Amino acid sequence: MFFEEKILRQVIDNVPIPIFIKDSNRRYIECNDAFASFVRLKKEDIIGNACVEFINYNDEPKLYDDIIFKVIKKQEKVRIERTIELHDGRQMFVEIIYMPLIIDNKAEGFYGIIKDVTEIKSFQEEMANEYLAAYDDFGISVYLADLKTKEIIHCNEMAYKTFGDCLGMKCYEAVCCKNEICDDCVSSKHLPKKGSFVKKKHRYNSKIDKYFNVNECIIKWKGEEVRMGLLFDSTSEYRLEQKDRESYELIKLTLNTAPLGCVILDENYNTIQCNEYMIKMFEAKSEDEVLSNYFRFSPEYQPDGKKSLEKHLENMEFVKQELHYSLHWVHQTASKSPIPCQVNLSIIDFYDKKLILGYITDLREYEKTMRYAENLKMISITDALTNAFNRRYFDDLLKQSISESRSNNKNLCLLMFDIDRFKTFNDLYGHQVGDMVLKSIAELSMSILPKDYFARYGGEEFIAILKDCSIYEASDIAEKLRMKIQGLKMYADSEEMNVTVSIGVTMMNDNDDSSSLLGKVDKTLYIAKRNGRNRVEISTEHFN
Numbered sequence: 316m317f318f319e320e321k322i323l324r325q326v327i328d329n330v331p332i333p334i335f336i337k338d339s340n341r342r343y344i345e346c347n348d349a350f351a352s353f354v355r356l357k358k359e360d361i362i363g364n365a366c367v368e369f370i371n372y373n374d375e376p377k378l379y380d381d382i383i384f385k386v387i388k389k390q391e392k393v394r395i396e397r398t399i400e401l402h403d404g405r406q407m408f409v410e411i412i413y414m415p416l417i418i419d420n421k422a423e424g425f426y427g428i429i430k431d432v433t434e435i436k437s438f439q440e441e442m443a444n445e446y447l448a449a450y451d452d453f454g455i456s457v458y459l460a461d462l463k464t465k466e467i468i469h470c471n472e473m474a475y476k477t478f479g480d481c482l483g484m485k486c487y488e489a490v491c492c493k494n495e496i497c498d499d500c501v502s503s504k505h506l507p508k509k510g511s512f513v514k515k516k517h518r519y520n521s522k523i524d525k526y527f528n529v530n531e532c533i534i535k536w537k538g539e540e541v542r543m544g545l546l547f548d549s550t551s552e553y554r555l556e557q558k559d560r561e562s563y564e565l566i567k568l569t570l571n572t573a574p575l576g577c578v579i580l581d582e583n584y585n586t587i588q589c590n591e592y593m594i595k596m597f598e599a600k601s602e603d604e605v606l607s608n609y610f611r612f613s614p615e616y617q618p619d620g621k622k623s624l625e626k627h628l629e630n631m632e633f634v635k636q637e638l639h640y641s642l643h644w645v646h647q648t649a650s651k652s653p654i655p656c657q658v659n660l661s662i663i664d665f666y667d668k669k670l671i672l673g674y675i676t677d678l679r680e681y682e683k684t685m686r687y688a689e690n691l692k693m694i695s696i697t698d699a700l701t702n703a704f705n706r707r708y709f710d711d712l713l714k715q716s717i718s719e720s721r722s723n724n725k726n727l728c729l730l731m732f733d734i735d736r737f738k739t740f741n742d743l744y745g746h747q748v749g750d751m752v753l754k755s756i757a758e759l760s761m762s763i764l765p766k767d768y769f770a771r772y773g774g775e776e777f778i779a780i781l782k783d784c785s786i787y788e789a790s791d792i793a794e795k796l797r798m799k800i801q802g803l804k805m806y807a808d809s810e811e812m813n814v815t816v817s818i819g820v821t822m823m824n825d826n827d828d829s830s831s832l833l834g835k836v837d838k839t840l841y842i843a844k845r846n847g848r849n850r851v852e853i854s855t856e857h858f859n
Contacts (some may be wrong), residue, residue, distance in 0.1 A: 336416065338424040338504055339387060342366050348515040351431060354564040355403060366767035386425045389417045396432070396539075408433045456527075456546040459536055460486045468541065477523070486544055490527060491518050512545070517553045526553040576656075578609075582668060584631050596677055598648040612646050614653065633670060634660040646675070656681060699758070700750055701757035709770035709778060713829045716768070716780050720823065728781040728789035729836040730764070732796070732818040735848040737775040740814075752814060756800055763796050780834070786822040786853060793818040793851040801849065816845035821854035 332654050333350035337343055342365045350747075351358050359564075385391045394412045400406050411431050416424040440804055450457045456474035458467045458481065465485050481489035512530035528549040533540050554858065570590040579588040586609040589602060597612045599605050605612065613623040634640040639661050645656040657676040662669055696708035704712070720727040722776045734756060741749040753775065760777060761769055768780035781789045797818055805812045819839030822833055835854050843852035 322561065333429040335361075336424060336426040337431075339422070344424065345495060350429070353431075354401060369515040386415050386693070387414045387422045390422050394857065395784075404681070405638070407441060411594045430669065450545070452459065454548065458486055458489065459534075460542040462533070462540055462542055469536070474546070474595065477525075477548075478520070490520060490544070490546065497656075506826065517549055517556075525550045528552075576673075576677065578673045578675065580631070580671040580673070582670070584628070586669070593675065594600065596648075596654065596675075597646070598650065600649075605648075612648070614647050614651070617645055631671065634662060635669075637660045645676075645763050655682060691821050698757075699728050701771050702753055702756050703761065703777065704770035706770060709772065710829065712768065713780060713810060713832070716782065717823060717827070717829055717832070720782060725783045726785055727822070727823040728784045728820060729778065729832055730781060730789060730793055730796075730818060730820050731775075731776065731778045731836045731840045732773065732793075732816045733816055733840055733844065735815045735844070740807075740812065744812075748807045748812075752805060752812070755803060755805060755841060756814070756816070759799055759803060763799060776840075786820065789820045789822065790851060793820050797849065797851055815849035817848045818851045819843050820851060820853070821856075824856070 327345070327347045328349075330347055331349055332355040333345060333347065335346040335350050338523075342363055343361050343377055344363075346358065346361055348358075348754075351361060354361070356376060382393050382395070385393050392415075394410065396408070396410050398406060398408050408431075410430045414427070414429045415422040416426055448826065450471055450473060454473060456477045458474050460467045465487065467481050467484055467486055467489060470481060478489045505663040506520065512532045515529045515531075517526045518529050520731040526549045527546045530545045530547075532543055534543045535541075538541075567590075571592070573592060576593040576596055577588075578586060578593060579585050586606050589605050589834075593599075594602055594605055597605060599612070610624060610627070613627070617623055617626055619626075630642060639659070641657070641659045644656045644658045645828040646656055648654060654807040657678055659674045659676075661672050663672045664670075696704055698705045716727060719725075735754065737749065737752070740752055757771065757777065760779070764779040765781070768782070770778055772778040783793065784792075797816055800814060800816050803814060805814055817840060819836050819842065821832065821835040821839055827835075835856070839852050839854045843850050846852065
């Protein structure tokens with residue numbers, strides 16, 4: 316045992332690093348020659364002494380007690396780096412490692428290793444200063460701040476030029492000109508080590524009216540971990556982004572107030588944006604509802620029988636080739652009510668992407684307006700009692716038909732009839748019965764004559780255009796009509812009425828216009844009445 320202890324002492328003495336051993340009462344029980352040389356004392360003056368490594372800890376009196384508590388009570392290894400003052404007044408920067416001396420699973424004392432790192436630390440500080448100065452060449456401001464207090468303890472020349480004398484200031488005071496920490500300021504415990512950064516964009520400094528992007532991490536500085544911030548002037552970038560934001564808001568406001576739907580699709584045909592009109596048109600609850608399931612607002616099939624999804628993909632491919640494309644589409648509301656639409660698609664360049672912009676016009680109101688306009692038009696050209704066209708419309712229709720027939724070298728005949736002794740019906744049975752007779756004869760006539768070319772021309776007179784028809788074919792049609800009307804059963808006060816008509820027929824010749832043609836058919840009708848009524852007469856010129 317004595318031999319082994321002697322060997323161990325020789326080994327420790329030959330280690331060039333200062334080593335000491337203490338018992339649980341903090342008294343030296345052993346040290347090597349390197350430690351004696353380090354503190355410049357003889358071994359016999361050290362062993363049994365209870366001084367604190369002959370090091371002055373007066374600046375932090377509790378530090379040594381905390382170290383010994385961790386080593387002996389918790390049996391932990393403790394490493395410190397700090398500037399120390401020895402008993403003879405020398406100062407140096409050292410690294411001290413304290414480790415528990417375990418005997419039978421119990422800490423009976425501790426031993427320590429001391430390393431003078433003054434020269435290394437000095438070199439590190441020089442390199443660190445050069446490291447910070449290197450950022451000056453790139454126009455980057457750098458600050459180092461205490462992890463706990465966030466007070467700036469060092470900065471490079473660029474930071475000094477930009478923010479002035481900021482040493483001792485809180486980092487957020489120097490950068491953001493704020494007395495309180497920013498809401499998004501990252502806690503030191505969440506900062507990454509060097510190699511990655513926490514990035515914050517566009518911190519505003521009101522004193523110099525500039526914006527900065529701030530990247531922060533933790534680095535080693537003079538043996539201690541500190542908060543490092545790299546600040547990049549982002550004023551131009553911010554102004555440009557602000558302009559883009561304002562332009563975007565203006566465009567969005569314009570689109571949201573536009574009286575039509577607007578939708579934007581990406582290169583994969585995903586819907587990425589829509590305006591408020593679209594949300595209201597679809598009766599959706601939110602923009603997300605429209606964007607997340609755009610095809611919910613189209614029926615499965617379009618009116619042409621094609622599936623909506625397949626037709627949509629075809630349209631997208633087509634607009635890619637043509638750049639612009641217009642089409643009719645049927646959307647539907649959230650409750651599946653159909654929405655007829657006019658869709659205009661265009662390709663737009665957005666940075667390096669090609670997006671598809673669609674303007675969607677809701678045609679429901681348009682179609683309602685068109686139906687209303689059509690109804691007004693029909694009222695203006697239709698006889699209210701019989702639903703046949705009126706005289707004013709027929710006069711225009713006759714002129715148009717004469718022009719078309721002459722251009723196409725086709726025949727055109729005119730047929731006019733009058734209800735025989737119609738005044739007698741009114742006098743005997745009253746005007747209500749007379750109206751019934753007019754309506755019944757008009758309804759029957761429109762089932763035989765071309766409805767689109769039939770009109771009530773006067774009180775009890777009706778007229779029709781027969782296109783691409785010879786005079787004899789027209790005469791046969793007139794005779795058929797006369798017989799049908801004669802066989803029509805109509806009653807007044809349970810008394811059957813005998814209703815007949817007289818019909819005149821004529822055909823357009825090369826010199827006729829609408830006025831002369833009307834004159835001829837009117838004259839022919841007069842002949843039919845003069846010759847006994849209830850008959851068909853053909854214009855005499857066709858027999859010459």
